Amino acid sequence: MFAAPKKGKEALPGDIAPIGRHSSLGESAYATLKDSLIRGALQPGTKLTLRSVAQVLEVSTTPARDAITRLIGEGGLINAGPKTVIVPYLSLPDLDELTAIRLSLEGLAAEQATNHMTESDIHELETLQERINRGLDEARYTDVLDANKDFHFLIYRRSGMRRLVTIIESLWLRMGPAFNGLYPEFAQSRTGVSNHLWALRGLQDRDPAAVRAAIENDIRGGYRRLSSQLAAVGEQHGESNA
Amino acid sequence: MFAAPKKGKEALPGDIAPIGRHSSLGESAYATLKDSLIRGALQPGTKLTLRSVAQVLEVSTTPARDAITRLIGEGGLINAGPKTVIVPYLSLPDLDELTAIRLSLEGLAAEQATNHMTESDIHELETLQERINRGLDEARYTDVLDANKDFHFLIYRRSGMRRLVTIIESLWLRMGPAFNGLYPEFAQSRTGVSNHLWALRGLQDRDPAAVRAAIENDIRGGYRRLSSQLAAVGEQHGESNA
DNA sequence: TTTTGAAATTTGATGCAACAAAAAAATTAG
DNA sequence: CTAATTTTTTTGTTGCATCAAATTTCAAAA
Numbered sequence: 001m002f003a004a005p006k007k008g009k010e011a012l013p014g015d016i017a018p019i020g021r022h023s024s025l026g027e028s029a030y031a032t033l034k035d036s037l038i039r040g041a042l043q044p045g046t047k048l049t050l051r052s053v054a055q056v057l058e059v060s061t062t063p064a065r066d067a068i069t070r071l072i073g074e075g076g077l078i079n080a081g082p083k084t085v086i087v088p089y090l091s092l093p094d095l096d097e098l099t100a101i102r103l104s105l106e107g108l109a110a111e112q113a114t115n116h117m118t119e120s121d122i123h124e125l126e127t128l129q130e131r132i133n134r135g136l137d138e139a140r141y142t143d144v145l146d147a148n149k150d151f152h153f154l155i156y157r158r159s160g161m162r163r164l165v166t167i168i169e170s171l172w173l174r175m176g177p178a179f180n181g182l183y184p185e186f187a188q189s190r191t192g193v194s195n196h197l198w199a200l201r202g203l204q205d206r207d208p209a210a211v212r213a214a215i216e217n218d219i220r221g222g223y224r225r226l227s228s229q230l231a232a233v234g235e236q237h238g239e240s241n242a
Numbered sequence: 243m244f245a246a247p248k249k250g251k252e253a254l255p256g257d258i259a260p261i262g263r264h265s266s267l268g269e270s271a272y273a274t275l276k277d278s279l280i281r282g283a284l285q286p287g288t289k290l291t292l293r294s295v296a297q298v299l300e301v302s303t304t305p306a307r308d309a310i311t312r313l314i315g316e317g318g319l320i321n322a323g324p325k326t327v328i329v330p331y332l333s334l335p336d337l338d339e340l341t342a343i344r345l346s347l348e349g350l351a352a353e354q355a356t357n358h359m360t361e362s363d364i365h366e367l368e369t370l371q372e373r374i375n376r377g378l379d380e381a382r383y384t385d386v387l388d389a390n391k392d393f394h395f396l397i398y399r400r401s402g403m404r405r406l407v408t409i410i411e412s413l414w415l416r417m418g419p420a421f422n423g424l425y426p427e428f429a430q431s432r433t434g435v436s437n438h439l440w441a442l443r444g445l446q447d448r449d450p451a452a453v454r455a456a457i458e459n460d461i462r463g464g465y466r467r468l469s470s471q472l473a474a475v476g477e478q479h480g481e482s483n484a
Numbered sequence: 485t486t487t488t489g490a491a492a493t494t495t496g497a498t499g500c501a502a503c504a505a506a507a508a509a510a511t512t513a514g
Numbered sequence: 515c516t517a518a519t520t521t522t523t524t525t526g527t528t529g530c531a532t533c534a535a536a537t538t539t540c541a542a543a544a
Contacts, residue, residue: 002294005287005328024497026311045247050526052244060499065526069268069308070315075405083506083525086247097403100354104346112342161339163317163416167409174405266527292496302529307496325495325536 025059026066032057033067037076038172040179044089076173090178092230099223102171103216110215112159114208121158122203125151129196136190141183151196182229191221267301268308274299275309279318280414282421286331318415332420334472341465344413345458347406352457354401356450363400364445367393371438378432383425393438424471433463
């Protein structure tokens with residue numbers, strides 16, 4: 001049926017080869033769209049068509065199709081009809097589910113990362129935190145959200161668990177659009193700052209449970225703010241699009 | 243850039259509409275391949291080419307491409323070279339990571355499902371368990387694995403968390419090929435049976451923690467058996483392909 | 485036998501056109 | 515003005531051809 005695995009001597013190229021580069025138009029189209037989604041650049045309900053994506057990304061329909069198909073698979077886009085894909089709305093049940101998964105997975109990642117963090121990692125986190133603080137002071141909310149994302153994922157990546165990080169990304173992908181138009185309201189709050197500081201302290205102390213708790217707290221704080229926003233604004237989209 | 247969301251009256255189709263059916267050749271090609279992977283029908287290392295998949299599935303290259311691309315995104319297939327996609331080997335580090343995630347997520351799903359299970363659900367679980375027992379007696383190992391999968395996912399689905407179930411599926415997708423050629427060795431063990439019984443008891447008692455513990459135990463048991471098999475056979479594929 | 489290297493073959497990526505289906509717009513009827 | 519109906523436009527799907535790049539084959543050289 002399919003080609004059987006190579007049985008040969010399996011010449012391992014020594015110790016290098018964590019490769020995997022895979023640049024193609026489809027790949028970068030996917031990456032670009034995904035980034036837009038995570039950043040909240042696309043409003044929920046925005047309709048994406050094959051040809052419009054192709055045009056914006058300056059590629060043909062084939063790579064655009066690749067990107068859209070993959071994103072639908074991850075839940076970053078959904079089919080709102082046989083020929084209509086849109087950026088999904090985040091309903092309260094959706095947010096509940098996402099949050100529960102995030103608590104599990106980001107908590108796990110944070111825990112696992114704790115004993116892998118280097119001094120320079122921690123220093124980098126502190127730099128990111130400064131950028132967050134400065135962003136809050138100067139009302140540069142996009143910067144705040146970006147730096148916040150970097151802060152979290154720097155930690156998660158140090159878990160050494162690649163698939164885990166990928167899954168967490170797909171969760172953030174789902175949250176992103178909900179922030180659209182909410183930057184000030186959302187980023188203004190400084191509740192997250194103290195959670196980050198607790199996380200930093202836990203990392204320095206090599207205390208996995210403390211780091212996990214800090215991250216979980218951060219997620220819960222975000223949940224509170226987002227859910228009240230959703231309750232206030234988003235009743236018209238009752239159904240879950242998970 | 244893209245079409246803005248409809249502002250109109252948003253005619254909700256009443257109460258029905260959990261729809262989302264999306265039958266297309268690409269979709270079914272994806273489903274078919276995915277199923278083959280989960281069932282362990284494909285040996286790790288098996289090379290898949292666009293055209294061979296297209297031929298086997300009796301479709302053109304386009305739907306085959308869809309399926310392969312999506313599966314790569316989920317980690318069910320990997321790029322072993324610029325023009326080579328294979329069924330991934332499961333290294334011990336990979337198994338460790340998968341297991342950690344499974345414990346988190348399947349534990350969560352089991353917990354959440356506990357209070358949603360109906361009498362008839364539980365009855366169905368008992369039926370499945372009988373099929374597992376019979377399969378063990380009669381050495382019908384494929385049946386055992388199938389029924390085992392149904393047992394777990396019936397529970398998980400009752401969590402009501404769709405995205406969670408999808409993610410868990412992608413984890414099983416990654417485990418499937420590792421069972422290839424190991425059916426007897428793996429399914430022979432009856433360790434799983436008592437875990438399932440504990441899970442059933444927990445469900446009847448509406449004890450989420452007990453159900454979670456039973457499922458976690460089941461996962462750990464599988465981990466032990468698989469990891470020793472991997473350690474014995476699979477040294478030649480050192481690198482992680484997560 | 486092993487190694488090397490070049491030729492032949494196969495591969496994935498990409499663009500594109502045709503088609504049926506669906507959505508949107510325009511029109512008509514009430 | 516609203517609602518139904520028809521017309522027009524747009525959409526995703528699918529198959530396929532092309533092309534550069536990578537793989538495989540195979541024979542010559544060591």
